[in-house]
Amino acid sequence: MTYLNEILAFNEKFVSEKQYEPYITTKFPDKKIAILTCMDARLFELLPKAMNFKNGDVKIIKSAGAVINHPFGAVMRSLLVAIYELKAEEIYIIGHYDCGMSAIKPDQMIQKMVDRGISHEIINTLKHSGVELNKWLRGFEDVHEAVRHSVNMVRNHPLMLEGFPVHGLVIDPATGRLDVVEDN
Numbered sequence: 001m002t003y004l005n006e007i008l009a010f011n012e013k014f015v016s017e018k019q020y021e022p023y024i025t026t027k028f029p030d031k032k033i034a035i036l037t038c039m040d041a042r043l044f045e046l047l048p049k050a051m052n053f054k055n056g057d058v059k060i061i062k063s064a065g066a067v068i069n070h071p072f073g074a075v076m077r078s079l080l081v082a083i084y085e086l087k088a089e090e091i092y093i094i095g096h097y098d099c100g101m102s103a104i105k106p107d108q109m110i111q112k113m114v115d116r117g118i119s120h121e122i123i124n125t126l127k128h129s130g131v132e133l134n135k136w137l138r139g140f141e142d143v144h145e146a147v148r149h150s151v152n153m154v155r156n157h158p159l160m161l162e163g164f165p166v167h168g169l170v171i172d173p174a175t176g177r178l179d180v181v182e183d184n
Contacts (some may be wrong), residue, residue, distance in 0.1 A: 027086060035092070035093075037093075041094060066150060068154065071088070093154070093167070096171045099146075102141060102142075144170060148168060
């Protein structure tokens with residue numbers, strides 16, 4: 001069972017009653033900030049509230065662990081779009097304590113894929129095609145180091161403006177407390 005029918009029923013009422021009106025804004029962030037953070041469900045409302053942001057204030061990009069794995073992947077592209085097309089003037093990389101990515105074991109995850117029906121043949125084909133699954137799926141041990149890694153990927157990107165403000169923080173998913181890891 002999926003939630004699709006429940007979501008669509010709610011959405012029909014949401015639109016017909018014009019409940020969207022308080023959220024009307026433009027595509028440009030009012031506070032000219034782009035945030036890369038984790039996809040953890042605990043941060044969905046907590047992070048904006050803990051930073052005093054409302055709808056329309058910031059661009060939020062989410063990825064597992066708030067980690068940038070590749071300098072020319074989707075996450076970095078999104079940050080560059082935020083800067084060059086959507087007028088962001090600061091970037092915040094925000095990891096969090098108790099992150100699931102700190103517990104990721106690539107071999108165990110690959111086994112879960114196999115257990116759910118992904119064939120060994122596909123896994124082996126990817127490995128022999130140059131895809132380093134263990135490296136790609138690997139998490140991290142220290143959230144502070146993971147944030148520093150992502151901050152450095154942004155700061156040192158060849159398409160990044162020199163001196164552009166890139167900040168690294170870690171949020172407590174229970175209280176919303178922010179700890180600064182890197183400041184620019």
